[in-house]
Structure formats: C-alpha cells, structure tokens
Amino acid sequence: MPKLLVVHHTPSPSTQAMFEAVLAGAAHPDVEGVEVVRRAALAATVSDVLETDGYLLGTPANLGSMSGALKHFFDTVYYPCLDETRGRPFGYWIHGNSDTSGTERQLLAITTGPAWAKAADPVIAxxxxxxxxLAACTELGGTLAATLMP
Structure with missing residues (x-):
C-alpha cells in the first residue's frame, strides 16, 4: 500500500488548523489504498522518508525562514535519502505572520536536490x-494522497 508522509511543525493554532485540514483531505473517503503517516518534524526519520512514496511538508515562516524543526528534518534525512527518493511527489503549506517568500525559497531549494516533484500548488497563508x-489545505492533502493511489 502506498504511503504519504506528512512532516510538520505546528507550534501555533494557525499552523495546527492548516495541518488538520491537510490530514482531513488526505483521509477523504474518495482516497483509497493510501496510508497516511504523520510525523512531527523533530521526530521524522530516514526510515520514515525511505518507506513512504510521497511527502507533505508543513512549516511556519519564522523570521523569513522555515522552522528550525523542519530544517533539522532535512539536515537529518537529506543525504541518506537523496538518491532513493528521486522524483517522488511532494507538496507543502506555509503559514506566516508576514513575509513567507524566504521560507518557500528554502523549501524549493532543498527539494531540488532529490528532484522531488511538486504535485500540487502550495498553500501559503x-x-x-x-x-x-483551510479548504485549500484540504485539497492539498487530498491531491497528494490521490497522486499515490494504486
């Protein structure tokens, strides 16, 4: 069964609400045969990344950057997963109080290395x-999960 890994850092009510909407979309009844695995960014492992078929990433924009937790996730998994995850689909959501452009730039730069394929428009709020x-987040989760359906 294909697996979708949702890696998130949700320290605020806003990022938590977006995370829950993404999960609701991924678990929509129309999406069949896809297991959704969710991991906090500080708990996600190399095995989690290697054992899944697609990724959803969620982060706040902190001082123009992705959260330290999501950066730590990438620092941990990047090289061990670089070749084995090439071309896998991914999506992302970002929440900020003001400018989110630096956060998006970082996410796109990091995912370029393993050539992850953006499978849906991001949700940036x-x-x-x-x-x-929240409806866009639900659609994001559903789209990524549907991309993996057998």
Whole structure:
C-alpha cells in the first residue's frame, strides 16, 4: 500500500488548523489504498522518508525562514535519502505572520536536490487561516494522497 508522509511543525493554532485540514483531505473517503503517516518534524526519520512514496511538508515562516524543526528534518534525512527518493511527489503549506517568500525559497531549494516533484500548488497563508485557506489545505492533502493511489 502506498504511503504519504506528512512532516510538520505546528507550534501555533494557525499552523495546527492548516495541518488538520491537510490530514482531513488526505483521509477523504474518495482516497483509497493510501496510508497516511504523520510525523512531527523533530521526530521524522530516514526510515520514515525511505518507506513512504510521497511527502507533505508543513512549516511556519519564522523570521523569513522555515522552522528550525523542519530544517533539522532535512539536515537529518537529506543525504541518506537523496538518491532513493528521486522524483517522488511532494507538496507543502506555509503559514506566516508576514513575509513567507524566504521560507518557500528554502523549501524549493532543498527539494531540488532529490528532484522531488511538486504535485500540487502550495498553500501559503498569512494571518489567521480562513475557510478558503483551510479548504485549500484540504485539497492539498487530498491531491497528494490521490497522486499515490494504486
């Protein structure tokens, strides 16, 4: 059964709400035959990455950068997973209080190494996530999970 790994750092109510919407989309009844594995960024391992078929990444934008937790995740898994995960689909969501462009730039730069394939438009939000943002997160989760359906 294909697996979707959701790696997240959700320290605020806003990032948590977006995370929950992503999970709801990934677990939608129309998505069949895909196991959703969720890991906090500080707990995700090389084995988690190697044993899954696609990735959803969630982070706050902290001072123009991805969270230290998500950076730690990449520092831990990047080289051990570089060749084995080439071309796998991924998506991401970012929440910030203001500018999120540096965070997105970092995510895209890091995922270029293993040539992960962006499988859906990202969800990028500032301020409190409204219904439109949460619906986009649900769609993001559903899209990534559906991409992996057998």
């Amino acid at each position: 500032t301020g409190e996530p409204d219904k439109t943002v």
